[in-house]
Amino acid sequence: MSADALTTTAVLAGRGLRLSRRNLDAVITSLMLPVLLMLVFVYFFGGAIDTGDTRYVTYVVPGVLVLCAGFGAAGTAVSVSDDMRRGTVDRFRTLDIGGVPILAGHVAATVVRNALATALVLGVAFLIGFRPAATPGGWLAAIGLLLVYITTVSWLSAAAGLLARTPEAAGAVTFFMMFLPYPSSAFVPIDTMPDWLHGFAEHQPVTPLIESMRGLLLDRPVGDAPWIALAWCAALLAVAVAASGALFRFRTK
Amino acid sequence: MPPAIETTGLSKSYGTVRVLDALDLRVETGTVFALLGPNGAGKTTTVRILATLTAPDGGHARVAGHDVVTERRAVRRAISLTGQYAAVDETLTGAENLRTTARLSGLSRTAAARRTDELLDRFRLTDARDRQVKTYSGGMRRRLDLAAGLVRDPGTTRVVFLDEPTTGLDPRSRQELWDAVRELSAHGTTVFLTTQYLEEADRLAHRIAVLGDGRTLAEGTPAELKDRYAGHRLDLTARDPEAYLRLTARAGDGTGAPGTPDPGTLTLGVPTDGTAAHVRALLDALDPHRADIERFALHTATLDDVFLSLTHRESPAKEPARVR
Ligand SMILES: Nc1ncnc2c1ncn2[C@@H]1O[C@H](COP(=O)(O)OP(=O)(O)OP(=O)(O)O)[C@@H](O)[C@H]1O
Ligand SMILES: [Mg+2]
Numbered sequence: 001m002s003a004d005a006l007t008t009t010a011v012l013a014g015r016g017l018r019l020s021r022r023n024l025d026a027v028i029t030s031l032m033l034p035v036l037l038m039l040v041f042v043y044f045f046g047g048a049i050d051t052g053d054t055r056y057v058t059y060v061v062p063g064v065l066v067l068c069a070g071f072g073a074a075g076t077a078v079s080v081s082d083d084m085r086r087g088t089v090d091r092f093r094t095l096d097i098g099g100v101p102i103l104a105g106h107v108a109a110t111v112v113r114n115a116l117a118t119a120l121v122l123g124v125a126f127l128i129g130f131r132p133a134a135t136p137g138g139w140l141a142a143i144g145l146l147l148v149y150i151t152t153v154s155w156l157s158a159a160a161g162l163l164a165r166t167p168e169a170a171g172a173v174t175f176f177m178m179f180l181p182y183p184s185s186a187f188v189p190i191d192t193m194p195d196w197l198h199g200f201a202e203h204q205p206v207t208p209l210i211e212s213m214r215g216l217l218l219d220r221p222v223g224d225a226p227w228i229a230l231a232w233c234a235a236l237l238a239v240a241v242a243a244s245g246a247l248f249r250f251r252t253k
Numbered sequence: 254m255p256p257a258i259e260t261t262g263l264s265k266s267y268g269t270v271r272v273l274d275a276l277d278l279r280v281e282t283g284t285v286f287a288l289l290g291p292n293g294a295g296k297t298t299t300v301r302i303l304a305t306l307t308a309p310d311g312g313h314a315r316v317a318g319h320d321v322v323t324e325r326r327a328v329r330r331a332i333s334l335t336g337q338y339a340a341v342d343e344t345l346t347g348a349e350n351l352r353t354t355a356r357l358s359g360l361s362r363t364a365a366a367r368r369t370d371e372l373l374d375r376f377r378l379t380d381a382r383d384r385q386v387k388t389y390s391g392g393m394r395r396r397l398d399l400a401a402g403l404v405r406d407p408g409t410t411r412v413v414f415l416d417e418p419t420t421g422l423d424p425r426s427r428q429e430l431w432d433a434v435r436e437l438s439a440h441g442t443t444v445f446l447t448t449q450y451l452e453e454a455d456r457l458a459h460r461i462a463v464l465g466d467g468r469t470l471a472e473g474t475p476a477e478l479k480d481r482y483a484g485h486r487l488d489l490t491a492r493d494p495e496a497y498l499r500l501t502a503r504a505g506d507g508t509g510a511p512g513t514p515d516p517g518t519l520t521l522g523v524p525t526d527g528t529a530a531h532v533r534a535l536l537d538a539l540d541p542h543r544a545d546i547e548r549f550a551l552h553t554a555t556l557d558d559v560f561l562s563l564t565h566r567e568s569p570a571k572e573p574a575r576v577r
Contacts, residue, residue, distance in 0.1 A: 004359075011356040015342070022344035022385065087340030091401065094304050095358050096329040253308065 005101055012097075012105020016079060017112060026075050030113050034068030034121050041187060042128060049188050054218065058132060061125045062142075062213035063186030065118055066206055069150040070178035072114040073157035074171055076106050080161030081170035084251060099248025100241070103162075107154040114150045118143075132217040142216040145229055149209055152233040153177050155240035162247040186210045205232035255318055257282040257412050257443035258303060262312035264467070265298055272298045274467030275312065280460070282411075285434060285444045287454035290464035296447035297337050299464070300416045303445065304334045317411045330409070335402030337416040337447075339394055341386050347397050348373060348382040354401045372400040375433065377426075391421050399430060403437075413437055415446040419453060431457055455479075485527035487535060488550045491519040496545035503539050527551060 020026040038057075041064065046056035080103060083089050092102055122130070134142065157174045164170035181187070183197055184206040193201060201207060208228040215222035258280035265273040272295040280286040290296050301307040303316050305325045314321045317331035341350045348369055355365035373379045376396040386394060399418055403410075415434070419427045434444050434457055448454055454461045455475045462472040471478055491497035497519045504521060515521070523539070525531050532551065540546045 008357060011353060015345070015353050018349060019342060019344055087336045087338045088342070090301075090304075090306055090334065090336050091340040091354070092357065093306055094329055094332060094334045095354075096326055097357060252306070 008097055008101045009104045009108060012101060013108035013112070016106050016109025019079065020075065020109060020113060026113075030068070030072050030075060031117050031120055033071055034064055034117050035124050037067060038064040038121055038125060039128075045187070049192075051189065055129060055131070057125060057128055057130050058218070059214070060187060061121070061130050061132075062210050062217065063181055063184075064121055064125075065146055065213070066149065066186055066210060067178070067181045068117050068121060069114055069146065069153055070174070070181065072110050072117065072150065073153040073177055074174040075113070076110045076154045077157040077161035077164065077170035077174045078167045079106050079109075080158045081164050081167045084162065085166070089252065093252065099245055099252070103155070103158040103244050103248070106158055106161075107151060110154040110157075111147060111150050115147070118146065133219040134217045135219055138216040138219055141226065142213045145209060145212055145216075145226060148230065148233045149205075152237045152240065155237055155244065159240050159244040159247055162244055162251055180204065181206050181210075184210055185214075205229065205236065208232065254282050256280055256315075257284075258286070258314070258316050258445060260303075260312065260314040263299075263302065263309050263314055264311040265295075265302060265307070265309050271467055273302075273309070276464075276468055278462060278469065278472075280443060280445060282443055283438060283441045284459040285438050285446070285457055287458035287461045288445070288447045288464055289449070289451065289454055289461060290447070291449075294464040295467060296464060297416055300334070300336075300414050300445070300447060304332055304414050305329055306334075331411040332414060333402050333405050333410050333412075334414045335399050335416065335418060337420075339398045341394065341398050341401060343387040344385055346383050346385055347378050347389070347393075350386060350397060351401055351404060354404045358405045360404075360406075368404060372404065376400045376429065392423055392426050395421050396426055396430075399433075403433070410442060412443045412445060415444065417447055417449065419448065419450070427453070479526070485525050486552045487523045487525045487532060488552065489521045489523060489536075489539065489546050490548045490550075491521070491545055492547045494519065496547075497521070500539055500545050525551075527553075 020030070038060065041060050042057045046060070049056055051059040083092075083102065083106075089102070157177060160174055161167075161170045164172075183193070183201045184190070184204060185201070186206060190198060190201045190207070208225040209232075212222045212226040212229050214220075215225065256279050258278060260276055260278045263273055263276040263278075264271070276295075276299065278286075278288075278299075288296050288299060298307065302309050303314055303321060305316075305321050305328050308322055316328045319327040319331070321328050342353075345353070351369040351372055352365050355368045356362070360368060370379075373382050376399065378393060378397060378400070381389060381393060386397060389397065395418075399415070402415070403413065418430055418434075422430065431453075434446070437444055446457070458475060460472065460474055461478055463470045463478075471481065473481070489500060491500050497516065500521050504523060523535055525535055532549075536546065536549070
């Protein structure tokens with residue numbers, strides 16, 4: 001990316017953040033909901049779920065963080081679709097700003113929003129008994145993986161926002177991304193799920209991600225899970241960026 | 254000097270609707286050009302093609318010397334656009350909107366702040382600068398949108414497109430926009446605007462084109478158009494239904510100009526240039542015995558009149574009109 005494109009993306013990301021700060025719904029969805037969900041999981045379901053000798057709150061935090069990435073990404077789809085529907089995209093295009101910086105601005109704003117949500121969730125988690133054993137390197141790796149995942153789902157969501165004709169439809173398209181963490185080891189161990197789900201749960205991107213984050217946070221061996229998670233994200237990101245470039249050209253023909 | 258805008262045989266269809274059908278336009282550098290037309294005539298489509306936002310199906314268009322399809326980037330560097338529908342963010346403040354647009358058009362942080370202040374001042378939005386746009390009135394929002402369209406350095410912007418810039422503005426704001434347009438043109442910037450108001454085109458534009466059936470129905474200076482197509486309309490009210498029939502018969506047989514009959518009110522509208530001599534001549538021609546006309550009223554022509562007059566003259570002879 002050229003310096004110009006970087007400045008453009010940064011300015012657009014600033015705009016995206018300002019827009020979401022003024023939108024109470026978005027603030028609640030992206031900051032409060034993840035915290036509330038964690039409390040629900042820990043206090044309502046936690047007692048019924050056997051996670052071995054790990055406390056449930058420690059077990060579930062990575063899952064909640066991944067889930068909240070999905071919520072944040074849903075916001076990307078809605079704001080992209082909103083820009084496309086109004087005259088905004090026309091003005092940007094006459095300023096010779098292409099589809100990629102426009103979407104990258106929204107994605108960057110989502111990543112920043114999500115980083116805040118992540119910090120908030122971690123803070124509350126500590127208060128209610130989350131006791132990770134991670135090394136500093138483990139923390140960095142876990143947070144890094146999470147950011148890569150957030151970026152990936154936001155780009156997928158941005159592409160969905162281009163595909164959808166209305167912001168409401170865009171919200172619906174991203175439902176899938178919010179759903180993805182459930183059939184994985186995010187909230188309950190996979191071996192407690194019905195047999196037919198094992199195949200999917202073990203071979204979807206969220207499982208290696210959760211396994212790596214949990215392993216890194218508890219300072220346990222993670223094997224090649226981080227690499228599998230990264231490979232998934234890289235492939236999905238490449239698809240999302242290519243698809244959104246093509247969709248943008250198609251929508252603005 | 255090459256023209257700022259030149260189109261040849263420009264055409265565009267949406268599905269089976271042929272919006273533009275071999276449109277030819279030429280706009281000289283530094284002039285104000287107004288494109289007139291009723292709803293759905295294709296004004297916005299024309300602006301979008303010229304501003305590189307939509308690709309034409311056929312024909313060519315050059316803006317600031319560059320082809321709008323093959324040299325898109327060069328065109329974009331030379332233009333700015335305020336579209337028909339607002340492109341400002343409702344939940345940002347007026348100042349934030351302008352600053353963002355200024356930064357996006359390549360100004361540095363300090364230059365963007367300075368330009369924002371200038372534009373807020375020029376469009377009387379300084380008091381509302383830190384309020385969210387959703388609290389603005391319709392006219393304020395329109396003014397902000399226009400300001401955002403003019404954010405670029407006027408020195409590098411060579412063609413400014415304004416799609417119905419004054420729709421929804423009160424007279425004072427309209428006047429201010431007109432001043433801004435004149436100022437741009439005085440600096441050598443070409444302004445291409447669309448409007449529904451003949452008066453606006455009349456006051457502002459060096460040349461006017463009337464769009465209809467996907468092509469130019471008429472093109473010329475405001476004075477030329479008025480000369481050619483009725484600057485005023487004379488409404489004649491007949492004494493009784495028989496008198497009305499006699500009047501319409503005389504108007505139709507070439508004695509007078511073709512008129513617009515309204516049997517309900519026994520009124521016949523006739524185009525005129527509004528001079529005493531022509532009105533007197535018309536009255537004499539249509540009512541030689543001074544018995545049929547009860548009252549008359551003289552109106553300044555509206556866009557409707559020009560249209561009626563244009564379609565009236567052109568529709569029976571569509572083909573010759575095209576040969577020119
Ligand atoms: N994206 C589109 N898809 C389908 N039809 C379109 C599209 N854009 C414009 N049209 C059609 O093209 C015609 C011309 O539209 P356009 O917006 O250019 O008219 P206009 O002169 O700007 O009208 P108005 O005065 O109402 O703004 C209309 O019949 C419109 O329905
Ligand atoms: Mg229009």
